[in-house]
Amino acid sequence: MSSPSPDYTLYLVTGRELLPPGKDYYESLNESLEGGVTIVQIREKNTDTREFLEIAKRSKEICHRYGVPLLINDRIDIALAMNADGIHIGQSDMPIEIARKLLPAGSIIGVSVNTPAEAEEVVKGGLADYVGIGALWATNSKKLTSPVLGIRGVGPILQTLEKTSIKAVAIGGIKSSNLLRSLHGAVSPNGRALDGIAVVSEIVSSHQPSVVAQRLCQIIRASKDQPFNLFSRIYAEPPTAQVLVDSAAHLLRSVKEYRPLVHQITNNVTINQLANATLALGASPIMATSPHEMEDLAKIPGALLINFGTISDKEGMLAAGHYANLERKPIVFDPVGIGATAYRRTTANELLNTWQAAVIKGNAGEIASLIGSNEVKSHGVDSLGSGFSSPKEILCALAKRERCIIVMTGETDYISDGNLTVKLSNGSALLGDITGSGCLAGSTVATFCGAENKRSKRSEPSSGEVEGILAAGDMFVGAIAGVLTLTIASELAAQRPEVHGTGTFLSALIDELYNLTPEKIIQRAKLEVV
Ligand SMILES: Cc1ncc(COP(=O)(O)OP(=O)(O)O)c(N)n1
Numbered sequence: 326m327s328s329p330s331p332d333y334t335l336y337l338v339t340g341r342e343l344l345p346p347g348k349d350y351y352e353s354l355n356e357s358l359e360g361g362v363t364i365v366q367i368r369e370k371n372t373d374t375r376e377f378l379e380i381a382k383r384s385k386e387i388c389h390r391y392g393v394p395l396l397i398n399d400r401i402d403i404a405l406a407m408n409a410d411g412i413h414i415g416q417s418d419m420p421i422e423i424a425r426k427l428l429p430a431g432s433i434i435g436v437s438v439n440t441p442a443e444a445e446e447v448v449k450g451g452l453a454d455y456v457g458i459g460a461l462w463a464t465n466s467k468k469l470t471s472p473v474l475g476i477r478g479v480g481p482i483l484q485t486l487e488k489t490s491i492k493a494v495a496i497g498g499i500k501s502s503n504l505l506r507s508l509h510g511a512v513s514p515n516g517r518a519l520d521g522i523a524v525v526s527e528i529v530s531s532h533q534p535s536v537v538a539q540r541l542c543q544i545i546r547a548s549k550d551q552p553f554n555l556f557s558r559i560y561a562e563p564p565t566a567q568v569l570v571d572s573a574a575h576l577l578r579s580v581k582e583y584r585p586l587v588h589q590i591t592n593n594v595t596i597n598q599l600a601n602a603t604l605a606l607g608a609s610p611i612m613a614t615s616p617h618e619m620e621d622l623a624k625i626p627g628a629l630l631i632n633f634g635t636i637s638d639k640e641g642m643l644a645a646g647h648y649a650n651l652e653r654k655p656i657v658f659d660p661v662g663i664g665a666t667a668y669r670r671t672t673a674n675e676l677l678n679t680w681q682a683a684v685i686k687g688n689a690g691e692i693a694s695l696i697g698s699n700e701v702k703s704h705g706v707d708s709l710g711s712g713f714s715s716p717k718e719i720l721c722a723l724a725k726r727e728r729c730i731i732v733m734t735g736e737t738d739y740i741s742d743g744n745l746t747v748k749l750s751n752g753s754a755l756l757g758d759i760t761g762s763g764c765l766a767g768s769t770v771a772t773f774c775g776a777e778n779k780r781s782k783r784s785e786p787s788s789g790e791v792e793g794i795l796a797a798g799d800m801f802v803g804a805i806a807g808v809l810t811l812t813i814a815s816e817l818a819a820q821r822p823e824v825h826g827t828g829t830f831l832s833a834l835i836d837e838l839y840n841l842t843p844e845k846i847i848q849r850a851k852l853e854v855v
Pocket residue numbers: 336338366368398399413414415416418435436437456457458459467494496523
């Protein structure tokens with residue numbers, strides 16, 4: 326019977342050159358294992374064979390005290406000489422066919438991959454136990470010969486493994502600070518996630534490797550326990566339209582109770598409108614853009630809206646999103662006009678590669694550009710035509726790929742978390758005649774996501790439960806609430822006798838947001854689960 330597959334959860338690759346001054350290597354290894362490291366690879370790039378062999382033998386003794394397998398990097402001779410549990414080889418190392426022949430049956434063999442094609446080769450060969458996918462982020466611990474993948478580069482590689490038993494770890498620049506982002510985003514479109522994370526410097530360079538290892542393990546195990554979509558609360562059974570409307574309507578009370586700070590990096594066309602809409606709902610807007618204050622700002626409870634209408638603050642957007650993920654604040658991303666220019670598309674990719682959005686909101690043209698569909702065209706920041714023939718299919722696919730809630734605004738609005746999709750039919754035609762109605766939707770969605778985040782953290786869950794979630798709370802309901810409040814307020818505004826055009830409509834709209842109540846939302850909401 327073949328030996329059980331190793332636990333790849335927390336994969337330590339050693340690097341003695343990175344030890345803190347005075348820290349003994351064997352002590353550090355022992356503490357790392359105490360902290361929860363589940364598999365170890367000895368990586369010695371500039372060590373004489375005799376010394377490497379000695380280190381490998383002693384390391385194996387220590388690892389086996391914890392029942393942890395010990396692998397050797399590159400050097401099959403060393404692995405054979407000290408009867409290692411396996412080896413890790415890269416694309417330019419000993420071919421796996423020869424390694425498999427030389428090593429005892431049952432040895433663990435891992436292969437580095439940087440592209441789906443390399444992963445497909447591994448799958449075709451059928452000889453590897455796992456792949457090391459890297460480099461995920463930039464790293465100083467190895468001179469890279471292949472491009473840094475970024476989060477969005479891992480999914481397609483995992484997709485090639487979907488129907489196999491080959492395990493996968495990611496490696497390269499993974500720290501406690503980007504671990505949740507890495508775990509959440511590194512998933513194939515069909516939900517195949519990583520089996521573990523490989524680190525060198527985050528553990529080796531620490532004076533307290535057991536503390537670091539323990540925390541990394543806690544986060545990795547918690548995120549493995551989380552359902553596919555880490556944002557929307559997984560319902561015992563699919564909620565009815567009425568349950569969703571009631572939840573969304575009553576979230577208005579949380580906005581007024583918690584007055585969440587809604588940090589909005591937006592464009593100079595609509596900034597004043599968005600700030601007033603946020604205030605009208607009872608929340609507190611801050612429109613800061615400097616990257617230098619994002620770390621502090623992210624600590625203040627609430628949510629972050631990133632609307633790249635004028636993309637004049639990219640550095641601020643990158644920093645704000647990074648710290649919002651760290652502080653587990655929901656991020657609403659509005660890729661305004663993404664279909665209009667190549668620069669917008671590459672910037673959106675860069676932003677989404679750096680941080681994980683809780684909600685992505687766009688019109689049909691922007692959604693089409695994000696998912697790479699030609700069915701709907703963009704015209705500048707607007708969308709052309711009557712929309713998708715199957716909006717639910719498009720939104721579910723995008724939600725699964727981006728691992729977040731997708732909001733598509735238009736004459737009819739759609740919201741999906743990849744499993745559940747709702748259609749919302751409220752709204753006055755005058756919304757389409759004023760500037761920034763789409764931007765307003767992003768702002769109201771961020772306002773309610775911020776309130777929901779605050780509400781759901783009211784009773785701090787056990788740390789394990791929060792660890793695995795990037796932004797606590799039901800962002801699906803937050804998104805529904807944001808769209809419903811804006812569209813229902815627009816209907817009420819359009820009916821007011823003093824409204825004779827877009828100018829009076831806009832001020833009436835802010836008034837109606839100010840006077841909105843849960844009852845009005847429940848009474849007027851036109852929402853159906855599709
Ligand atoms: C787990 C894991 N993944 C990738 C690597 C890199 O291996 P390789 O490409 O052979 O590069 P070197 O480590 O040999 O420089 C790894 N070692 N471990």
